[in-house]
Amino acid sequence: MTKKRSPWFWVPTLYFAEGLPYVMVMTLSVIMYKRLGISNAQFALYTSWLYLPWVIKPLWSPVVDLFKTKRYWIVIMQLLIGAGLAGVAFTIPADNFFRYTMAFFWLLAFSSATHDIAADGYYMLELSSGDQAFFVGIRSTFYRFAMLTGQGLLVILAGTLETATGLPPLKVEVEAQRNSIEQVAFNPTQFSALNETGETYFVSPESLAIPIGTIATADADSVIKLVEEWNIGQGFYSKEEKVSKDKKPGLWKKYVVIPLETSLKRLFNSEEKRVSAEAGNYAILPIQLSQKPDAGDRLVLNFGFDKGDNSIRLIHEYRYEFNESNWNKPAFAVVQLDSKLNKPTQASFVGRSGNIRFAWLVVFVVIATLFVVFHLYHRFILPRPASDVAAKSNGKGIWGEFLETFASFFRMKQLGAALLFMLLYRLAESQLVKMASPFLLDAKEAGGLGLTTGDLGLVYGTAGMIALTVGGILGGVVASRNGLKYWIWWMALAINLPNLGYLLLSVFTPDSLWYVMAAVVVEQFGYGFGFTAYMLYLIYIAQGKYQTAHYAIATGFMALGMMIPGMMSGWLQEILGYQHFFVWVMICTLPIFAVIPFLKIDRSFGIRENK
Known part of the structure; x- marks a missing residue:
């Protein structure tokens, strides 16, 4: 052996x-x-x-x-x-x-x-x-x-x-400073061709200072439009295609969606989301090529964020093409601050042309x-x-066995309870996960918390990721000691109850990042811990002759349970507003607790034998 x-x-x-x-x-x-x-x-x-x-x-x-x-x-x-x-x-x-x-x-x-x-x-x-x-x-x-x-x-x-x-990388350090805001004029004709001798390289200011504050969104948009028109007109890149939208609503939207929106708005007395009239301050960064490239050569520069605070960002990641016809003109990038940024910070940007x-x-x-x-x-x-x-054939042939794998899944005992569990266990989380980041980023006048993108990266990318991982590992360890049946109620509570933290955040809108981080850490830990029961239940119902196929079918229902509520979440949030949306999320935590009593789970399933 x-x-x-x-x-x-x-x-x-x-x-x-x-x-x-x-x-x-x-x-x-x-x-x-x-x-x-x-x-x-x-x-x-x-x-x-x-x-x-x-x-x-x-x-x-x-x-x-x-x-x-x-x-x-x-x-x-x-x-x-x-x-x-x-x-x-x-x-x-x-x-x-x-x-x-x-x-x-x-x-x-x-x-x-x-x-x-x-x-x-x-x-x-x-x-x-x-x-x-x-x-x-x-x-x-x-x-x-x-x-x-x-x-x-x-x-x-x-x-x-x-x-x-x-070519040598182009590096630019950008600082957000507490200076008075001045009008930024876009004047591309003030830059003359460099025509240097020696090595070919890209050049721009090594550092850039942007005063902290906000300006009118319309003013920022007009300058950004001028920069884009210049870059496209000089052949540094092409205009992006836009997908056209039908202005006339279809029958479904006209007779179902619009009336439902109206009813929900009346029920919750929600207001239309206000579009902010102010945007973060910005600066325009010129980029030039030192000398004329060889005939037929195209020098490509990819310019984007490198490190630092994500609250300082480019309008989009730029990809410039310099050639013998446009090398003697500058290309431009627009660097903009997060409108909610209120403290000095810095970020580095790099252009690579390899x-x-x-x-x-x-x-x-x-x-x-x-x-x-x-x-x-x-x-x-x-x-x-x-x-x-x-899997051994029962004399039905390959095609018959193929169909039997699906038929046997849908003949399982307590199929209704199993399907409801798969579809409802993450009903609340499937909607929360779509709207959590927008809620944290949106301005307070729009119902959000007004975090900067840098703060969001810290909250979710660092603290949240650690909590999620720890919760997942701990969930597996404890489930292996007492089994799925013992832990399923606790894990259902763990994945659903912490959603209350977002409702509290939407009610009290705290200024301290620590309160926000605490709510996110608890929610992410609970999700990691509670998701263990979901995965184990899928494994449990897949047991049998066709367990590989049955598990794949179960994961299909898992994806469906995330996809459909997630698709509706943005629409619901816009109608209800953040606070009422999180009330709705808490309501969505309840159905799974009505389903769990009907699940029949072997008490020994999931318990690890001592080795």
Whole structure:
């Protein structure tokens, strides 16, 4: 008998490998296309469709159950993901790179979604219910580490490579100071061509001071419009396409949505959201090229935020193209303060002009190589559970077995209670998560708390992330001691009751950041802790012959339970206002407590045996 291998050897790496391709497809692809000059309208449209494989993965989840083993699907999909990443890498230099890389991103998306199905199924097969409960927080933590790696470390790597392969980086330090505000005039003709000798480089002021305060929004918008018109007119970049909106409401909106809005506004006596007439002060930053580039050359400069306080920001991230026809004219960037900023602070901005295609090629080659390593590692490290076999046919044939996986899910005992649990457990959270950041950022006259973007990053990106991780790990540990049945009530309270903090914030609108941080930390900790029960219940109802497919179907209902209420949350908030919206959120916490008594859960499920 072979010695059982500890889950610590494979759970962290398996779920890190599960998260990486998702963030590569959904987030990193957007950043890469932006850096390579694809328009916002174009890449937003096509990359949004890449989410489809994760939405419809329950449709082919029975295939993973019916053919081969879960272990087989994991190692093969990791190799296929590596091939897809390599395909993206080596088509980046091509002339029609957008078309080719999108094809490989589709391969990545379907491979990653299939890997998710197999990995979750393997997790349930190899681990006892107690170990599943214990490691549910660990797997979530390493999945989040993958998100942070994709959104942080890989972007830093690409930026470093850009810097190392091109002209010297353009660095600008911007300070928000307590000075009197003066009228900023936009006069591009005052800059003459530099025509330097020696090395080619980009030049701009090394530092920029912006007086703290607000100006009329209309004045800021008019200057920003002039800057955009200049940059586009000189060929530094092209105008973004806008999606037209129908002015005439459809029948649904005319006869259902508008009357419902009117009724809700009358019921809650809510006012229309006021658009702020004031915007943060701004400054205009000129950027020039030192000398004329060679004929046919295009020098690309990506200029964006580097580090510091996010309350100092660019109107948008700029991508300039300098060539022999426009090199002798300046390009401009608009740097604007958060309208709620009231203290001196600073931020750094950097422009990189390196070989952008080479930089992203290297990034994708690195991750492709990592997935080959994952493939080899998991091929030897993943245990071979005896239960990991293809589902046996009952004489119905492959097509009959395929349909049976879905039919058996919907024949489960207490299906109604299970579906209600999946759809309602996060009913309140699904709406809160969409409106929490806007509430914290919106001005107090609009019902928000008036935080700066820098404060929001501190509250959510640091304190909130730590609380979420700690809550998730602790939830797994305690669930493995007493089981799901014991903890489900406590965890339902943990994920719902802290939402009261946002209602209190909307009532008292405290000025102290500490009160806001405390509310966010409690809510994020409660979400991490309470989400454990949700994941364990999905595992519990998926048990049986087709547990891999059933778990995928359950996660489909999980996504549905987040998607539909989330879609309605912004509309409801605009009608009700923040305070009444958070009252509504608290009302939405109640239905799940009416469902839980009807759930039949084995008292021993989730309890970890002492080893």
